[in-house]
Amino acid sequence: MIDDHPMIIEGYKNTLLGENQKEYQIKIDIASNCDDAYANIVKSSETVPYDMLFIDIKLPPSSDGTITSGEDLAKHAKELLPKSKVIILTMHREDHRIHNILKNINPAGFLIKSDLTSSELLLAFNNIVKGKAYYSATVNDHFRKMMTNKFSLDEKNLKILYHLSRGVKTKNLPNYVSLSLSAIEKRKNQIKEMFSIAKADDQKLLEEARKRGFI
Amino acid sequence: MFRFLLRFIIIILLLFQIGCDNLDKEVKNEELKSNLIQSHIDEARNKKNSDEERKNNLEKAYGIYSTLIDNTYKIEKIQEISFVYFELKDYDNYRIMNEKALKLSKSINDSLNIAESHTYLGLYYKASRLDLAYENFYEAEEIYSSLYNKQNGSEGHAFDRGKVLTDLALILRKIKNYSESESLTIKAIENFELAKNNLYIPLCYTNLGIIAKYTEFYDKAIEYHKKAIEYAKGTEAEVLQILTSYNNIGTTYKSQKKYDKAKEYYNKALTYTDFLSKNPKRRARLIDNLAYVNFLSNDTSNIPDLFFKALKIRDSIGDKYGIATNKLHLAEYYKSIGEDSISRMYAYQSKDLSLELQKNEELLKTYQVLSKVSDSKEGLEYANEYIKLNDSLVKEERLFRDKFARIRFETDEIVEQNQQISRENEILIIAILGLTALFLLGYIIFRQQQSNKELLFAQTQQESNEEIYRLFINQQIKLEEGRQLEQQRMSEELHDGVLGRLFGVRLSLDGINQRANDEFTDSRNKYIEELKAIEKEIRLISHDLGAETLPSDVAYIDAVENLIKDLCEVHKLEFEFNNDEDIDWEEIDDQKKVNFFRILQESMQNIFKHAHADSIKINFDYVEDKINLTILDDGIGFRENKVKKGIGLKNITSRVSQMSGVVKFLSEVNSGTTVSVSVPV
Numbered sequence: 001m002i003d004d005h006p007m008i009i010e011g012y013k014n015t016l017l018g019e020n021q022k023e024y025q026i027k028i029d030i031a032s033n034c035d036d037a038y039a040n041i042v043k044s045s046e047t048v049p050y051d052m053l054f055i056d057i058k059l060p061p062s063s064d065g066t067i068t069s070g071e072d073l074a075k076h077a078k079e080l081l082p083k084s085k086v087i088i089l090t091m092h093r094e095d096h097r098i099h100n101i102l103k104n105i106n107p108a109g110f111l112i113k114s115d116l117t118s119s120e121l122l123l124a125f126n127n128i129v130k131g132k133a134y135y136s137a138t139v140n141d142h143f144r145k146m147m148t149n150k151f152s153l154d155e156k157n158l159k160i161l162y163h164l165s166r167g168v169k170t171k172n173l174p175n176y177v178s179l180s181l182s183a184i185e186k187r188k189n190q191i192k193e194m195f196s197i198a199k200a201d202d203q204k205l206l207e208e209a210r211k212r213g214f215i
Numbered sequence: 216m217f218r219f220l221l222r223f224i225i226i227i228l229l230l231f232q233i234g235c236d237n238l239d240k241e242v243k244n245e246e247l248k249s250n251l252i253q254s255h256i257d258e259a260r261n262k263k264n265s266d267e268e269r270k271n272n273l274e275k276a277y278g279i280y281s282t283l284i285d286n287t288y289k290i291e292k293i294q295e296i297s298f299v300y301f302e303l304k305d306y307d308n309y310r311i312m313n314e315k316a317l318k319l320s321k322s323i324n325d326s327l328n329i330a331e332s333h334t335y336l337g338l339y340y341k342a343s344r345l346d347l348a349y350e351n352f353y354e355a356e357e358i359y360s361s362l363y364n365k366q367n368g369s370e371g372h373a374f375d376r377g378k379v380l381t382d383l384a385l386i387l388r389k390i391k392n393y394s395e396s397e398s399l400t401i402k403a404i405e406n407f408e409l410a411k412n413n414l415y416i417p418l419c420y421t422n423l424g425i426i427a428k429y430t431e432f433y434d435k436a437i438e439y440h441k442k443a444i445e446y447a448k449g450t451e452a453e454v455l456q457i458l459t460s461y462n463n464i465g466t467t468y469k470s471q472k473k474y475d476k477a478k479e480y481y482n483k484a485l486t487y488t489d490f491l492s493k494n495p496k497r498r499a500r501l502i503d504n505l506a507y508v509n510f511l512s513n514d515t516s517n518i519p520d521l522f523f524k525a526l527k528i529r530d531s532i533g534d535k536y537g538i539a540t541n542k543l544h545l546a547e548y549y550k551s552i553g554e555d556s557i558s559r560m561y562a563y564q565s566k567d568l569s570l571e572l573q574k575n576e577e578l579l580k581t582y583q584v585l586s587k588v589s590d591s592k593e594g595l596e597y598a599n600e601y602i603k604l605n606d607s608l609v610k611e612e613r614l615f616r617d618k619f620a621r622i623r624f625e626t627d628e629i630v631e632q633n634q635q636i637s638r639e640n641e642i643l644i645i646a647i648l649g650l651t652a653l654f655l656l657g658y659i660i661f662r663q664q665q666s667n668k669e670l671l672f673a674q675t676q677q678e679s680n681e682e683i684y685r686l687f688i689n690q691q692i693k694l695e696e697g698r699q700l701e702q703q704r705m706s707e708e709l710h711d712g713v714l715g716r717l718f719g720v721r722l723s724l725d726g727i728n729q730r731a732n733d734e735f736t737d738s739r740n741k742y743i744e745e746l747k748a749i750e751k752e753i754r755l756i757s758h759d760l761g762a763e764t765l766p767s768d769v770a771y772i773d774a775v776e777n778l779i780k781d782l783c784e785v786h787k788l789e790f791e792f793n794n795d796e797d798i799d800w801e802e803i804d805d806q807k808k809v810n811f812f813r814i815l816q817e818s819m820q821n822i823f824k825h826a827h828a829d830s831i832k833i834n835f836d837y838v839e840d841k842i843n844l845t846i847l848d849d850g851i852g853f854r855e856n857k858v859k860k861g862i863g864l865k866n867i868t869s870r871v872s873q874m875s876g877v878v879k880f881l882s883e884v885n886s887g888t889t890v891s892v893s894v895p896v
Binding site: 003004005006007008009010011014016018058091113116117118119121122 | 710711712714715716718719720721722723725726727728729730743747750751754
């Protein structure tokens with residue numbers, strides 16, 4: 001279990017250990033930063049590999065700067081411990097982040113902390129142990145939205161929409177999305193065309209995006 | 216009142232009418248007078264009338280003239296009258312007229328007529344008063360020569376000047392100032408040639424010939440006389456000139472003692488019998504001269520018959536000058552043949568005539584003859600008389616020369632004084648002009664510097680304005696940044712710290728709750744749900760805090776809003792402020808921002824001071840690349856044309872024009888005021 005809040009790990013433990021003590025023998029290693037986590041992962045890959053990894057996204061980065069988040073850590077874990085099930089637990093519920101994590105890690109479990117209750121955590125745990133993936137309702141929602149749209153927006157476009165919705169001005173977008181201003185303008189126009197609201201202003205664009213569930 | 220005005224206007228009109236009538240009458244009078252004068256002059260010219268009548272006419276003409284205003288026309292007419300007097304041989308009136316003309320010319324500064332009047336007066340004095348004649352001619356010459364200089368050598372009045380010069384030369388010859396006479400004659404010839412008028416050139420050459428004879432350049436004298444004939448060739452005066460010149464050539468040869476040549480020329484002259492028969496005086500002179508040469512060359516064959524022949528002609532025409540000379544010649548002749556008593560008789564007669572005519576040269580010779588033909592006592596007396604006369608003549612000549620020199624000197628002095636004055640005037644004018652130019656230059660430079668200073672001042676003020684603004688904005692931005700940083704920090708703290716721990720707590724509680732199967736599970740679940748709700752709220756707050764709620768360019772608008780808010784709070788006014796999101800304040804230069812800021816300040820000051828408003832509305836709108844600032848109040852307003860612009864409005868106007876924008880102040884009494892500023896981006 002990797003989380004920088006001991007309280008959260010405490011919560012996980014309380015939930016999992018209290019209920020499953022009779023069915024499963026659970027041994028838990030904990031790490032509160034990327035360095036420790038990585039060291040544990042490496043160690044277990046050489047000895048007894050972990051069956052399951054609880055990874056938080058927001059983590060203090062490793063001291064050498066190569067691992068900056070749970071996302072990076074998960075990638076390493078998939079390489080080092082190909083058989084272990086990765087469960088992502090995060091406070092972030094923004095569409096583009098969900099999208100990103102799904103695409104990059106494809107975790108066995110994806111839980112949004114704010115949705116999470118102990119019973120859900122248990123449900124997820126049991127499902128994953130049995131080899132079934134489990135996603136939080138929010139993540140499933142995201143899936144549904146992606147499916148119902150005839151088209152999909154790529155990560156960059158979603159980011160653009162997201163930042164616009166936060167009130168960032170178009171000309172400041174290059175600071176948030178790694179694209180040039182002209183590229184961003186082009187993408188915005190593409191999105192508008194996809195929404196068939198060409199020539200509409202940003203206000204309209206955001207309204208439409210909200211309606212379609214991209215934000 | 217109205218009636219009075221009407222009456223007044225009528226009176227003025229009437230007066231005007233009368234004035235016009237007067238003017239008309241005057242003009243008519245003038246015409247009438249000049250016609251009358253002309254008829255009087257014509258009448259006076261008419262030789263059929265008696266002299267008395269003609270003079271009467273002239274007097275009448277002049278009587279009318281004296282009533283006319285002074286102008287050139289009047290002067291010319293007076294001169295015309297003087298000519299008629301001359302014709303009538305009334306020389307005193309001729310002089311009086313010309314003196315009047317001179318005075319008039321001087322009073323209206325008509326230099327040409329001054330010169331002419333001097334010339335005419337000189338002609339009058341030529342016979343009687345050589346000094347006055349000389350003075351007048353000299354003054355005329357001075358004027359002509361100054362006119363000549365002014366006209367840069369054009370012919371102008373060359374002919375008139377030539378005549379005056381000729382007269383001067385003749386006078387000078389008379390007083391035996393030959394060298395000067397010669398140079399003036401040459402000058403006269405030059406002028407005549409310049410004027411292309413040869414009328415008087417023969418006269419000039421004759422004069423030169425006579426002078427040359429006196430100065431004993433005989434060959435030259437003969438040459439001059441021949442030249443005189445040449446110039447007269449083809450003119451009416453040809454024969455007359457030939458006779459004069461032959462006579463003069465003869466006399467020259469006589470002086471040279473070439474008697475044969477002299478006789479030849481006298482005889483040649485005497486062949487013009489037709490002309491001479493009409494001119495007995497000339498004929499007599501030629502005969503007399505011929506006889507005298509014969510006498511001198513001891514060719515006594517025709518003598519004294521020729522002398523008597525001449526004397527007879529002269530007696531018949533009463534030529535007193537000729538008779539005096541003739542009788543002197545006879546006295547000399549009789550003296551030479553020893554007939555002293557006859558000689559003495561002729562000499563006496565000649566002496567008396569010469570005395571009467573003041574013919575000093577003849578008189579001198581008469582005395583000479585008398586001193587020799589009289590007995591010793593009487594002879595001595597005459598000899599003394601001779602010496603006395605000779606002395607007095609020499610003295611007189613010297614006196615004349617001195618006088619002429621003085622005249623010249625005085626005239627020159629006046630001219631010089633005039634020149635001096637005009638030179639001084641010139642210097643004065645140049646000095647004044649120079650000073651004025653200098654002053655102007657100084658003033659311009661001063662103004663330039665002043666305006667430069669003003670410009671510099673305005674520039675530094677602008678710079679300092681911008682500087683103040685930058686500092687102000689920087690302050691604002693820093694404040695904003697600090698706030699944002701703080702918000703970010705709070706957002707993260709909430710999200711990662713508080714929220715995480717809360718989540719952990721909730722999860723733990725939930726876990727424990729699941730296991731503790733007692734009757735409180737449901738109620739605990741309710742609180743756990745509540746915790747979840749709190750989490751959500753905190754997350755939302757965190758999200759809001761973390762978002763870029765205040766972009767950096769909001770700083771300016773923030774400053775503006777703060778200004779409005781602060782001022783309105785102090786003055787207890789409601790306000791509404793709208794800023795068009797389309798205005799990209801970051802792109803707008805600082806000068807404009809400062810100007811907008813100050814315009815707002817100024818306008819709000821006006822509103823607080825004068826408008827008594829309850830609320831104001833301020834808008835920044837973006838329309839077609841222009842920023843429109845509208846400041847609206849619900850105060851008492853003002854009548855646009857009644858209020859003269861105060862310094863506040865002037866400042867606003869100047870600021871707007873600095874940004875090449877337009878400002879409008881719209882107001883109606885009791886319906887508020889709108890200040891609308893439109894400035895291109």
